[in-house]
Amino acid sequence: MLIVVCIKQVPDTTQVQIDPVTNTLIRDGIPFIVNPYDTHALEEALRLKDRFGCKVAAISMGPPNAEATLKKALALGVDHAILLSDRVFGGADTLATSNVLSAAIRKLQSDVGEVGLVLCGKQTIDGDTAQVGPGIASRLNYQQLTLVDKIVELDLASRKIRVSRKLEGRHEIVEAPLPVMMTVVRELNRPRYPKVPMRLAAAEATVEVWNNQVLKLDEQKIGLKGSPTWVSKIFSPDRASGEILGDGYADPDGTAEMLIEKLLAKDMLPI
């Protein structure tokens, strides 16, 4: 059985600022990271590999420099790493993205072997839509299990999976026949740390790149052209700038008093 993990290279959003004039993310000089939720998806796939001996493929759609993300996956132990990169894929929204990813999964199914599980992070930290995973599931006609925080049971013989979904204030145990697409939350596991020999091997490995000549998708369904969603504006909400009150280090008691007075005056302390 093949497990496919969809991962994305995202800017380290804690370091991202928004250009107030153009309303776009200032990406210059911002380091890229693997979308944090995806690292949990990757980890779970590798654990299933350790347990059941299945193969794991990591795929990512992105510009050529997203290769680094796939090398990280190789360093962690995936068997195949494929970058889906082509100018015509660019500017995609979630619909167009899931079209490309689904096509890649289909190709893996025919080239490498039967796909039983597709794992995605519950959402990316740059887009925050949480739509790509479900999009893939609909396109491939897989069962979809979102917000998984635990795989309760995976029975390969009877091709069934039972998982726990983390919902607000409760958990739901769901069972579904394979193949399934799962999106995962952080609580699912603790990602492993890469071993140096594997990092070095990954650094030298070449990541396979599939462009649209390989996937042969209708250009109307991918990239900017295949994206019905438009982002009209991005902005950071105005926030009143803070103020430094007293000197808590030289005079902790006095400063605490000032703070309390201030909060009282604003009616922010329940008395």
Added chain:
Amino acid sequence: MTPNPTIFTPLLIASLTIFAWGCWKRFSLLSLGKPEERFDNVGTRIGEMLLYAFGQKRVLAKPFGINHSIIFWSFLILLIANTEFLLHGVFPWISLMKLPDGILLPLLLILDIVSLLALTAVIIAAVRRVISPPYPEARTFDAFFILSLICILMLAYFGINAAKISRMQEGALVLAKTWMPVSGAAAGLISPESGAAVYSVAWWAHAFALLAFICYLPYSKHMHIMTAIPNCFFRRLEKPNTVPREDFTVGKTFGVDRVDSYSWKDLLDSFSCTECGRCQKVCPASITGKPLNPRAVVHDIKVNLLENGALLKKGSEPQIPLIGDQGEGSVSVESIWGCTTCGACMEACPVFIEQMPKIIQMRRHLVENEAEFPEELLNLFENMEGRSNPWGIAPSERTKWCSQLQIKPFEKNTTEYLFYVGCAGSFDSRNKHVSVAMAQLLDKAGISWGILGKDEKCCGDSVRRLGNEFVFDKMARENVEIFKERGVRKVITQCPHCFSTLKNDYRQYGLELEVIHHSELLRNLVQDGYLKLDKTTSEMGDTVFHDSCYLGRHNDIYDAPRELLQTATGAAPKEMERNRNNAFCCGAGGGRMWMEEHVGERINLTRVKEALEEKPDTICVACPYCMTMFEDGLKDVNAAGVKVRDVAEVMAEALLR
């Protein structure tokens, strides 16, 4: 039975064969180690060897060391008598007695007295080992067996001479009694008739004790008699405050998990251990009840080498793992993580064994090859690699500490000093105050200085000591690149860890910087008149100073912070019981800052309590880690009235407030 060459010669040959075989079996194992250059500066090495091995300088650093030194020096002198004894046994015509009187008589006197000294010292050593051993496990068969052999040797020596004297006539007798007072006195106990019998018995007792000693030597801890001297010769001439670099090429394994991954010198270290236990008596981990014991680490490496040596020589896999819970011969994972890299063990070891780098190399194996480490470290490693600081704070916040100050960026060819603020100084809310104080003092002194601001990166100290050499290597290369590109030559640090890493570790990357710790810089600025104090501060009350391991033991800076405190407060700081090179670690070094401490007493509490013994109003430190450990520790013992201040803050208080 008198000395009889036909019986003695074969016995001696057999003993020498056993000795040689033992030596060969052990010393040939050194060839399993990896190459390491220790043959440079031969002149200095010889000098150091004379001082430390023959001069016993470090042995004598502890009061009981004198006893060992007496045994050692006696051993050297008695080599004359013992060599003569062996030769005489084979070739009866060889004898010291043939020497002219002018040489012979003083020699006999010396041998007689030295034998008595040795006998006394050996008895004291045995008694001490019974009633108050250096550490409980020190009461070994090995130790008592050798002590008994030496004891028998000395008694037999007196027996032989006394028997001879007892049969002497008038003139010779007087002469002998004058020049061999101890043997002469013993002769009084022997009747002339029994003289011959006593002589025989004593001679053979001496022979058997000496031959037994020769046979046993290479198989016991007393092998150090042969290895300690070369070990002093091959010691690291510079302070062992770094670890060797690693070569990251594909197909290699990293760190050490089998003895043959160590260098030959590491293996020689293990053969040189005298099992004196001085290292474990100063190790903060051992003292506070953690599983780590540096003596045991060295011992386990030796046992592992002896057990696996034959297999490894054949190219087979070792049978006993070096890292694991298999008892003797294996080092447990918990003990490997317990080390604070404080260097106290290396400072105490009389034969210059380098325990700390061996432990770090085992950490490397765990981190790099196995990705196995305490889970608290996962975030640290990722934060360091991703954001170049331990907390994972956005690098853009590195300059927040100085948002209210006017600070210039470091400019190539214009700025003289780079103030390398460090992660704690940039992000830690308590330590930011130290950075601010430093900035104010530097301005006051009017020197040319600047910062790298958002471009400053972590020096990588913690990851290196934690064995994540791969990440350290990346960080070090990046930093070296930045420093070279910006033309940085002089660096001020307020953190001893940054200080030592920039100064010592980065040298391995071809970067020679003039790194100066803020305590030294401030002291110099005062001395040279750039900072003029017209008053002292009384804010601090009574102060006590805590030495940071990476400033003191690892870099020999003890006086600067003390002088600074004296200048700022008008009084020398008080000293804790363990101070200067004997100071006790705060518990944060070696990456322990980022780890939980579950077993035994907390190291920082031990040190805080020691500081409180001196009843200070302020505990003064010169390191951000020490600062945190003391602040935390004081809260835990409810000593909130006692302050913790960095030396720069004390100085700023005196000068600026």
